[in-house]
Amino acid sequence: MxxxxxxxxxxxxxxxxxxxxxxxxxxxxxxxxxxxxxxxxxxxxxxxxxxxxxxxxxxxxxxxxxxxxxxxxxxxxxxxxxxxxxxxxxxxxxxxxxxxxxxxxxxxxxxxxxxxxxxxxxxxxxxxxxxxxxxxxxxxxxxxxxxxxxxxxxxxxxxxxxxxxxxxxxxxxxxxxxxxxxxxxxxxxxxxxxxxxxxxxxxxxxxxxxxxxxxxxxxxxxxxxxxxxxxxxxxxxxxxxxxxxGLRWFEITITGFANHAGATPMDQRQDAMLAAATFTVAVNEAIRGEAGRQVATVGRLNVLPNTTNVIPGQVTLTVDLRDLSQATIDRFTARFEQLGRDIGKATSTTFAFTQMVNSTxxxxxxxxxxxxxxxxxxxxxxxxxxxxxxxxxxxxxxxxxxxxxxxxxxxxxxxxxxxxxxxxxxxxxxxxxxxxxxxxxxxxxx
Structure with missing residues (x-):
């Protein structure tokens, strides 16, 4: 009224x-x-x-x-x-x-x-x-x-x-x-x-x-x-x-090695899903760990071969990053790429980043x-x-x-x-x- x-x-x-x-x-x-x-x-x-x-x-x-x-x-x-x-x-x-x-x-x-x-x-x-x-x-x-x-x-x-x-x-x-x-x-x-x-x-x-x-x-x-x-x-x-x-979307392909879920020891795995999960948590912690209104979302995951008894050999996920400061967007872009390198090294996987959308x-x-x-x-x-x-x-x-x-x-x-x-x-x-x-x-x- x-x-x-x-x-x-x-x-x-x-x-x-x-x-x-x-x-x-x-x-x-x-x-x-x-x-x-x-x-x-x-x-x-x-x-x-x-x-x-x-x-x-x-x-x-x-x-x-x-x-x-x-x-x-x-x-x-x-x-x-x-x-x-x-x-x-x-x-x-x-x-x-x-x-x-x-x-x-x-x-x-x-x-x-x-x-x-x-x-x-x-x-x-x-x-x-x-x-x-x-x-x-x-x-x-x-x-x-x-x-x-x-x-x-x-x-x-x-x-x-x-x-x-x-x-x-x-x-x-x-x-x-x-x-x-x-x-x-x-x-x-x-x-x-x-x-x-x-x-x-x-x-x-x-x-x-x-x-x-x-x-x-x-x-x-x-x-x-x-x-x-x-x-x-x-x-x-x-x-x-x-x-x-501003909005920046990434598609990130994480490549590991698909292998038998029962016959492969835990310390010999190249598990793309484990790397994706670790990365998802790391993105959330990075965004929440800095004062500001920036937000980031891991919104979509595609898993290969997506089978119960096979260790995932590849995961493709998306990240949606937004903030009112272009400098903040650029800084977190670099941070996410570094997280990918670090997690890839720890999990014996590789991370490939592709930028899908970039609006200032x-x-x-x-x-x-x-x-x-x-x-x-x-x-x-x-x-x-x-x-x-x-x-x-x-x-x-x-x-x-x-x-x-x-x-x-x-x-x-x-x-x-x-x-x-x-x-x-x-x-x-x-x-x-x-x-x-x-x-x-x-x-x-x-």
Missing amino acids: LPAMHRRQFVQHAAALAALPAFGGLAMTGPWPETATQAARVVNGERLNGWLAQFDAIGRTASGINRVAYSAADLAGRAFTKELFAQSGLTMRLDTAGNMLARLPGTDSALKPILIGSHVDSVTDGGNYDGPVGSFGAIEVARSLLEQKVRLRHPLEVVVWQNEEGGTIGSKIAVGLLTPADLDKVARSGKTVREGIGIIGGDVSRLAESVRKKDDLAGYLELHIEQGGQLEKNHRQIGVVDGIV PALSDTRLTQVVESSAGALGLTHQRMPSGAGHDAQEVAHIAPMAMIFVPSVGGISHSPREFSRAADITNGANVLLNAVIAADKVLP
């Missing part, structure tokens, strides 16, 4: 909105104000949460939400989103990458646009809030600006990125970071990225037309669920993201984080600074433009799960902060 001090203002806005004609044929009477006012404004939270409730049925299966990129459910989700653009009086266009975009003109045609948005695809067996909260929140913000006749100096663009969960594909294309090899990667739907772009209406032969250059945008704001439990634990309503952690930390823009904080304060919402431990499209956009993110609580800190849930009041709070942050950013950005 909105704080008591703003309920009267909400009622006033609700009455004003009720007086407007249906938005599909919104009649703009009289000139728009040249600039936004300083008073805190609110979105139509009931409408926004209604959209999310309807969207929950798309891709819903017995095991969770399955709107994986380029699947039939993803196409249905995109069609639903396209209809929301239309209902909101926004003319949607599709870029050659398959990203969905709409634009509100500003009063100063010389200014670069402020971009807001997120994604609507999901992980396998995921939830309904990761992505759609920010995408639908951005559409609702644009619609609220139109309905309340607030016109910004900057143009405002709303974006729904394609295939965020498969590696921030749409936003990578937009900033020129997608490689030809990336196009041949297979999404969770079984389609390659190359095939998927065509399926959703893009044109892989013209991807260069969707690339934005540095300074093409004034700034980027993204609303998202926290995907963790810090806001709930600290009884805070809004997270002001001060940066998105993205720090939020100071002006935009201050704008988010001040907007939360103006709405009477409790807030805190925090890093994002998960990757987002904002991390890619940060290569070319100032960015900031707004988090709302995830109940129980659960995400990428059928149990993922954010309360309607928290989602409304986040959209209200986004609305006011956009208005404030319009004043502070060049």
